[in-house]
Amino acid sequence: MAPADILLYTGVMALVTYLIRMLPLTLIRRRVDSPLIRSFLYYVPYAVLAAMIVPEMLYATLSVWSAAAALVVGVASALRGRSMIAVAILACLTVFAAESLLRASGYL
């Protein structure tokens, strides 16, 4: 991608993100009462993040298996109440360990 295109895309990305944050904070100072809209907005982040994790995460590493192991470890450690940083570090270590194993046994 040419530098001009990178700047254009970055600018558009930043502008959209800023407007989403800015408009409600400056324009809507009273409560939104529609239960449907409130519920929809409540579920959106979970649905977005879930759709981003599955199945893309499986292709983020050198092997599907190391990524799958990291997914399992990540969910398990988050279920046990580990902090965001701890979950991230454990997932990275899992990939590293799993790929070392796969490499040592000739699968990678």
Add this chain to the structure above:
Amino acid sequence: MAPAWEKEFLQGARDGIPIGLGYLSVSFSFGVMAVNLGLPVWAAVVISLTNLTSAGQFAGVGLMAAGAPLIEMVLTQLVINLRYSLMSLSLSQKADGTMTVLHRLICSFFVTDEIFALASNRRSLSRRYMYGLGLIPILSWTLGTALGALAGGLMPAALRSALNVALYAMFIALIVPAAKERRPVLLVILLAAGLSCLLRYAPALSRLSAGFAIIICALTAAFFGAVRWPIREEDRGAS
């Protein structure tokens, strides 16, 4: 004794330190990933400085690398970052008299999941507190990206591969606690994940680009959840 406004600012800055530490590691892996996808170091840094969002940037650099049309970038950012509008809406109701229009315009820039989580714990929000709270996360998000983008090329493949899951792990940590707490959230998550797999693997649908796939999955699952399990105010919790 420090004047009251200074105490507010310092309190915000103190609250921002743990967020900043978390951002440092996640933005580092964002920097690594952006360079892996072929973007120059400066672009990764400019994206982080101007966007300050994990999931949006992450999807954004993917779209840039794939050469997706601009409209897809707009729609993807709109859907992925839609959650910020709810957060801004909620913060707007807590903002005190010091938050004039100008300061609202500035503070809007750094409403992130984590900053929102801390800010919404306050009974009321002053601009001094908000500026203090935003300071360290913004600096560390940018700094971490720069370090990751610079170091990315020098790191061995095994290390880069391991760091690539850091962002996903952060997303997992963001959604699992609520899924554990509330069954409807779990079901919405499973529905979105299931649809995402369907769009990815079903022969006729897999030609759909990644950005649109996320939009379709998220809107469908969230709308289904809103109709099927509407949220009452009292069980919404902090976020």
